[in-house]
Each structure stands twice: as structure tokens, then as C-alpha cells.
Amino acid sequence: MTNLVFAELSNGKLRKTSHEVVAYSCKLGPTTAVAIGQADAGELEKLGAYGVTKVLHVNDQRLNNVFSKAYTKILVEAAAMVGADTILLSHNSAGKSIAPRVAVRWNASLYPGVNSLPENGSIRKAVFSGKAFADLTLGEGLKVITLNPNSYKPEITGGSATIEALTINVADADFDYTVLSIEDESGGHIPLPEAEIVVSGGRGLKGPENWGIIEDLAGALGAATACSRPVADIGWRPHHEHVGQTGITIKPTLYIAVGISGAIQHLAGVNQSKVIVVINKDPEAPFFKAADYGIVGDAFEVLPKITEAVKKLKSEG
Amino acid sequence: MKLLVCISKAPDTTSKIAFTDGNTKFSEAGVQFIINPYDEWYALVRALELKETLGGTVTVINAGKADSEQIIRKALALGADDAVRIDLDPADAYQVAANIAAYAKTEQFDIILTGKETIDYNGGVVGGMLAEMLDLPYVSMSSKLDVDGTTIKIEREMEGVKETVQVKTPCVISAQKGMAEARIPNMRGILASKTKPVKVINPDVTVVKAGVKVFALPAEKTGCKMISPDDAAQLVGMLHNDAKVI
Ligand SMILES: Cc1cc2nc3c(=O)[nH]c(=O)nc-3n(C[C@H](O)[C@H](O)[C@H](O)COP(=O)(O)OP(=O)(O)OC[C@H]3O[C@@H](n4cnc5c(N)ncnc54)[C@H](O)[C@@H]3O)c2cc1C
Numbered sequence: 001m002t003n004l005v006f007a008e009l010s011n012g013k014l015r016k017t018s019h020e021v022v023a024y025s026c027k028l029g030p031t032t033a034v035a036i037g038q039a040d041a042g043e044l045e046k047l048g049a050y051g052v053t054k055v056l057h058v059n060d061q062r063l064n065n066v067f068s069k070a071y072t073k074i075l076v077e078a079a080a081m082v083g084a085d086t087i088l089l090s091h092n093s094a095g096k097s098i099a100p101r102v103a104v105r106w107n108a109s110l111y112p113g114v115n116s117l118p119e120n121g122s123i124r125k126a127v128f129s130g131k132a133f134a135d136l137t138l139g140e141g142l143k144v145i146t147l148n149p150n151s152y153k154p155e156i157t158g159g160s161a162t163i164e165a166l167t168i169n170v171a172d173a174d175f176d177y178t179v180l181s182i183e184d185e186s187g188g189h190i191p192l193p194e195a196e197i198v199v200s201g202g203r204g205l206k207g208p209e210n211w212g213i214i215e216d217l218a219g220a221l222g223a224a225t226a227c228s229r230p231v232a233d234i235g236w237r238p239h240h241e242h243v244g245q246t247g248i249t250i251k252p253t254l255y256i257a258v259g260i261s262g263a264i265q266h267l268a269g270v271n272q273s274k275v276i277v278v279i280n281k282d283p284e285a286p287f288f289k290a291a292d293y294g295i296v297g298d299a300f301e302v303l304p305k306i307t308e309a310v311k312k313l314k315s316e317g
Numbered sequence: 318m319k320l321l322v323c324i325s326k327a328p329d330t331t332s333k334i335a336f337t338d339g340n341t342k343f344s345e346a347g348v349q350f351i352i353n354p355y356d357e358w359y360a361l362v363r364a365l366e367l368k369e370t371l372g373g374t375v376t377v378i379n380a381g382k383a384d385s386e387q388i389i390r391k392a393l394a395l396g397a398d399d400a401v402r403i404d405l406d407p408a409d410a411y412q413v414a415a416n417i418a419a420y421a422k423t424e425q426f427d428i429i430l431t432g433k434e435t436i437d438y439n440g441g442v443v444g445g446m447l448a449e450m451l452d453l454p455y456v457s458m459s460s461k462l463d464v465d466g467t468t469i470k471i472e473r474e475m476e477g478v479k480e481t482v483q484v485k486t487p488c489v490i491s492a493q494k495g496m497a498e499a500r501i502p503n504m505r506g507i508l509a510s511k512t513k514p515v516k517v518i519n520p521d522v523t524v525v526k527a528g529v530k531v532f533a534l535p536a537e538k539t540g541c542k543m544i545s546p547d548d549a550a551q552l553v554g555m556l557h558n559d560a561k562v563i
Contacts, residue, residue, distance in 0.1 A: 093475035097457040100445030109526040176454035177484035186477030254562040297546025309550035
């Protein structure tokens with residue numbers, strides 16, 4: 001495999017998912033990375049640590065936002081320049097909008113949302129909302145692969161990358177649309193789909209004024225916060241925190257569910273988490289069946305104890 | 318407005334997932350099929366709302382065999398005007414997109430809508446493929462859509478940001494939560510759906526680019542380790558020392 005990998009920038013910085021997909025690509029074969037839009041000084045050099053030797057940088061501020069059409073043009077032309085047979089992207093919002101275009105324009109096979117390295121001529125992705133896997137047959141020809149966020153731990157191999165400016169003629173017609181405004185909803189925190197640890201609250205918390213205990217634990221753990229659907233629907237929490245079948249799907253290494261019953265529609269969004277902790281006062285709550293660790297108890301009593309213990313652990317460092 | 322909504326047949330979320338034929342086929346025994354939720358609740362309902370306020374038509378299109386009839390009738394009962402079924406048991410996203418694109422080229426749709434992903438294949442790529450095949454702008458992850466003549470204003474929700482964009486028709490849009498509220502068909506809609514036209518066409522494209530070799534089920538959880546609420550602090554040690562996740 002000769003790879004071209006898309007290293008997405010957000011406000012001049014590489015996304016966490018960019019580190020993941022670049023490291024994944026380097027594991028598969030010799031890799032050239034492409035970064036589009038303005039980058040902070042020294043940022044692109046970081047990719048050398050995963051084994052990338054060259055980063056092609058399209059330093060065009062018109063492209064600081066992702067436009068699937070313009071980005072497709074750049075990736076397909078860059079792939080031809082370096083003789084790549086595989087283009088890799090993250091399966092996040094940007095990747096999902098660009099990859100299908102790239103696959104069609106490049107006449108390649110598309111493997112969307114894979115979660116591990118290829119094995120025995122196939123590559124695995126989660127299907128049926130995390131309830132099963134499908135092994136997709138890897139063909140001989142050109143391939144486009146998108147890697148699910150939080151599915152691959154970047155491995156530092158050491159090395160350094162040279163940065164080369166790449167100029168591709170992007171015309172007005174290559175912009176899908178005009179961006180009128182961008183609102184940051186993250187509050188400076190790591191976006192929920194990228195978070196390694198997520199603390200999530202359900203209707204069992206009784207009201208928005210009680211979210212302090214969730215935020216305290218999340219703060220101590222460096223975690224993102226999430227919630228069940230009814231909590232977002234009644235406006236206790238912003239709707240971008242809503243996880244589950246109707247909300248977003250996440251795959252953290254640790255998911256802590258507090259006062260959430262564990263309905264199947266909720267599980268559909270979180271069942272790929274590596275470790276699940278459930279805190280619920282009802283021993284019959286269905287969530288315990290999907291959990292690795294469980295505490296039957298009152299969240300208002302249990303959570304502060306856990307937060308204290310986390311703070312103690314962190315201070316012992 | 319002439320609107321096309323792509324609808325997929327998906328097993329209801331509560332279905333038991335099992336496979337047959339040496340784990341190469343999804344076992345449909347006892348499974349209740351629904352319109353893929355993102356396609357129905359958001360894409361289709363918003364299309365119907367636009368038709369109600371601006372006039373025009375809503376066509377639904379599905380790549381599927383005769384057993385898709387039930388979900389197609391449901392879409393018609395909700396208010397779609399007509400339907401197209403491409404007689405195909407889709408093997409990958411490319412087949413679906415290529416055949417829908419071939420049909421769309423024969424009509425002049427102002428907006429083509431899809432859901433953000435299907436809940437069975439979880440690919441999320443049909444919309445982007447369609448946009449490329451038809452050489453149209455693509456706005457993915459849309460949570461709000463308003464039309465003003467040939468200009469469409471859209472809000473997109475992505476990792477930690479909300480982007481407001483403006484796009485011209487014709488275009489392809491993928492829909493997620495927020496765009497509309499789910500509806501239930503009424504008696505009149507159900508009766509009317511029985512006589513609405515469903516055109517069945519043969520697929521143009523049958524090549525498989527990235528098919529499924531075999532399915533697998535995840536390992537069962539080995540059981541939940543219970544901790545007494547009085548010892549809640551011990552959880553932290555377990556997560557640190559045993560699970561090694563903090
Ligand atoms: C089509 C469809 C789609 C859906 N999509 C989603 C989705 O995307 N995401 C989603 O989350 N849901 C979704 N739902 C809703 C889902 O079925 C459940 O209704 C919902 O997840 C329940 O939310 P909850 O667990 O917060 O509330 P509840 O079911 O009310 O559970 C609250 C829990 O808190 C516990 N509790 C109460 N007090 C305390 C306390 N002091 N300490 C500890 N525990 C306490 C209770 O024992 C209970 O288990 C969907 C439903 C449908 C029909």
C-alpha cells in the first residue's frame with residue numbers, strides 16, 4: 001500500500017482524529033500526509049513522530065473550513081502526484097463528507113468507518129449500531145478508508161517529516177456553499193465524539209441544577225459530558241450532548257452513566273465504549289447488563305465520593 | 318419544489334441481531350423493519366413540510382427488493398406523492414448511490430435528501446457519493462433547513478461546532494436530529510397511500526466495490542462487577558489498576 005492520508009486541521013491545530021488516522025496509515029504502509037488550510041507553527045511537524053516523511057500543505061485560508069468538493073480535488077490530485085493507491089481519512093464529520101466524493105471521483109472502493117487494521121484480506125467495521133461487526137472484502141484496486149474516531153491508539157515511532165507547500169488551483173465552483181457563521185459549542189472542551197472519557201447523566205438526576213456533580217467528576221477526569229435523550233429534549237442539557245440512536249454515537253475508552261436506565265436506543269450510541277460504568281439506584285436497570293462496573297446507589301451520594309477519589313489519585317500522580 | 322428523499326429499510330432498533338448462511342446474511346426472522354430513522358424523521362418530514370409551505374412534490378426512492386413495499390407505503394402514508402423502487406438487494410453504498418444517481422439524472426430535483434447514516438450499515442456516505450455523481454454541492458450533518466427561492470440556509474452540527482451555511486439549489490443534503498419532528502401517518506394518509514404510484518425500475522449498476530465477506534457478533538460482556546455504594550471510592554482504583562482506563 002502507498003498511502004495518502006488527510007490530516008484535518010481545526011483552528012490551525014491537528015485534530016485528535018488526525019493523529020489517529022495518520023498513525024494508522026503509517027502502520028499500513030509508506031504515507032504522505034495532506035493538510036489543508038492554515039496551520040500553527042510547528043503543528044504539521046508533529047506528524048513525523050508517526051512515520052510520515054512528507055506533509056503536503058495547501059496553505060490557503062479560503063480552505064480553513066472543510067468544503068467536500070474543494071478538498072476532494074486536492075486529495076485526488078495529491079494522490080496522483082505521490083502515486084498513492086489508498087487514501088485515508090477519519091470517519092468524523094469532515095471525513096464523512098469528503099471520502100464518498102473522493103471514492104467516486106477516484107473510482108475507488110470505499111471502506112467507511114473501519115475500526116481496526118486489515119486482517120486476512122478484509123477490514124472490520126461496526127454495523128447495526130454497534131450490535132455487530134462486518135468484515136469488508138478488501139479488493140485489489142484503489143481504496144478509500146475512513147477510520148472511526150477513538151478506534152486506533154496512535155503509536156509514536158519517532159522520525160521527522162518535511163513540510164512541502166502544495167498549490168492546487170481551487171476555483172469558486174469548488175466550494176459547495178458559503179459559510180455564514182460558525183459557533184463554537186464546545187465551551188473550550190474536547191468535542192464529545194473525540195473524548196476518551198465521558199460522564200453522562202440521565203433523568204435520574206432530577207433537574208439541570210443537579211448537574212454540578214456530573215461536571216465535577218468530568219472535570220476531575222478530564223472528561224466530556226453527555227446526556228440521555230429526554231434530558232436534552234426537556235432542555236436540561238444542550239442537545240449536542242445527546243447520545244444514542246437519535247443523537248450521536250460515541251466510542252470512548254470509559255463511559256460513566258449516571259441515572260440512566262439503559263434503554264436500547266441509548267445503548268445504540270454508547271455500546272462500543274471499551275469500559276462502561278453504571279450508577280443507578282434501581283438494581284433492575286437494564287444498563288447493568290451492558291456494564292463492566294456497576295454501583296446500585298443514589299447518584300447524589302455516590303458521585304461525590306468517586307470525584308474525591310479521582311482527585312486523590314490524580315494528586316498522587 | 319421538486320424534492321427527492323432517499324429512504325432505506327432498516328431493522329427496528331430493538332431487533333435481535335443474528336446472522337445465517339455462515340454469518341454472511343442478516344437473519345430477518347422475526348425482525349420488524351422500519352424506514353431508517355434519520356431518513357424518515359428528519360429528511361422526509363422536512364421535505365413534506367417544505368412541500369406544504371412552498372408547494373411542489375416529494376418523491377421517495379429506495380434501493381430494495383419487493384419486501385421494501387411496506388416502508389415505501391409508510392412514506393406515502395406520511396405524505397410523499399410517489400415512489401421509485403430500484404429492484405436491487407444492495408451489497409454496498411456505491412450500488413445504492415450509483416442507481417439513485419442514474420434515476421435522479423432523468424429528473425430535475427431541487428433538493429435530494431438523505432439521512433445522516435443508516436442504522437444497519439452505519440456508513441453515512443450515500444449522500445456524498447450522490448453529490449459527486451451528480452456534480453452537486455453537498456451539505457452533510459444538517460440539523461436545520463430553510464428555503465428562500467433557490468437559496469437554502471442550513472445549520473450543520475459537527476464536533477463541537479455549529480456552522481450556518483448558504484447553498485444554492487440543486488443540491489444534496491444529509492439530515493440529522495433537529496431538522497424536523499417525527500410524524501405519525503393519519504387514516505387519510507394511509508388510505509391514500511394504497512393508490513399512490515410506485516414505479517419499479519431495474520438497476521443500472523450491479524458492481525460490488527466493498528461488499529461484506531462475513532458478519533460477527535461482539536463478545537458478550539462477561540458480567541458486571543458490582544461495587545457497594547459505601548465503597549464507591551474503590552471504583553477509581555479498579556478503573557486505574559485493573560481496567561487501566563484512567
Ligand atoms: C425511537 C426512539 C429513539 C430514541 N433515541 C434515544 C437516544 O438517542 N438516546 C437516548 O438516551 N434515548 C433515546 N430514546 C429514549 C429511550 O428509550 C429512553 O426513554 C431514554 O434513554 C431514557 O432516558 P433516561 O435513562 O435518562 O431516563 P429514565 O428511563 O427515566 O431513567 C432514569 C434512571 O435513573 C435512575 N435514577 C433515578 N434517581 C436516581 C438517583 N438518585 N441515583 C441514581 N439513579 C437514579 C432510575 O432508576 C432510572 O433507571 C429513544 C426512544 C425511542 C422510542
